Amino acid sequence: MNNTTIYLDNNATTPLDERVFEEMKPYFFESFGNAASNTHVFGMTAKKAVEDSRKKIADIIGAQAEEIIFTSGATESDNLALTGAIEASPKEKKHIITCAIEHKAILDTCSVLQKKGIRITILPVDENGIVGTEHIANAIADDTVVVSIMHANNEIGSVQPIKEIGEICREKGVWFHSDATQGIGKLPFHVDDMYIDMASLTAHKIYGPKGVGALYVRKDCLISPLIHGGGHERGMRSGTLNVPGIVGLAKALEIACKTLEEEGTHTSSLRNKLLETIEHCSKTLRVNGVDPRKNPELRLPNNLNITLYGDEGELLSGALWNVAYSASSACTSASGKQSHVLTAIGNNSGENTTTMRFGIGRFTKDEDIETICSSIKEMMS
């Protein structure tokens, strides 16, 4: 890896915060016990760390400790929420509502369920990537089990009207699941205030370790497990617990939520500076999603997604030779396909265009953005 490369892909993943690593460290070495070993101090220490972390996470999101299930990350949490809710529902209940810009962890799970006879409604979004609440209300039917709408989008950063959607679902008596992976730690999040019944989260988007996450499941919400085995997590998710990872998830969430406002100010000001510089140098710029200067509350503070046409795209790519950004979204770019999110907001620009996603982070320095902006100005004006 080239250590002169500036990392601007924090919506794909984030580096581990050293404070998180320090908290995790003892659970790799001296307190390495299996949290299920209840006959000795190694196991009991590990179990206490898990339960303390569970309580910490629950307190932060307004839940109760027993409503948190630890998983391997948001992909597993999303699978568990939807498949688990369908499997636990009576046979006549077989409808899921979601939207066109969800992460593939939701959309692909829905496709699999559809092949098994589940009815799936995929709602459209507007040109800013926002779901209309009226569509949700109209789509709910007698056989609806769950509505799943993400908190914030991973590609274009659009923030959904989660509280309003939650209120509609609560009124109509259907479960509301939200993939909170991108929003949590960047935007206020509280399961009661937002009428959320299930929420997916992951540590690696908030400066925690990869491979660990959680699913919040409200106490009165029934789901069936996907992974069977030793009966861990009250039978909801078997498998030896990733103790250092769980400790890291709790610490990462604690830091992110404590510093949410100042970090939002930091990342959004750098993001806006980058946008303004590109805007100044480009005649073909299209901002994908909400304009953060007009409606900052409708876009993740750290996210920018743009399309440039023709030579301008190539010039900008040249200016960013030492910047790590995403061609659209790391999550979809692995499959090499056109982004379903851009298609859903009506950006079918296709050939001769360049689309870039930038994710500013906690550790992005003012000088990093200054360097990038100078390079853009030099190359493009």
Ligand SMILES: Cc1ncc(COP(=O)(O)O)c(C=O)c1O
């Ligand atoms: C919105 C969203 N959901 C789910 C995921 C998957 O999370 P994980 O990598 O923890 O499986 C991601 C990131 O890749 C994401 O951005």
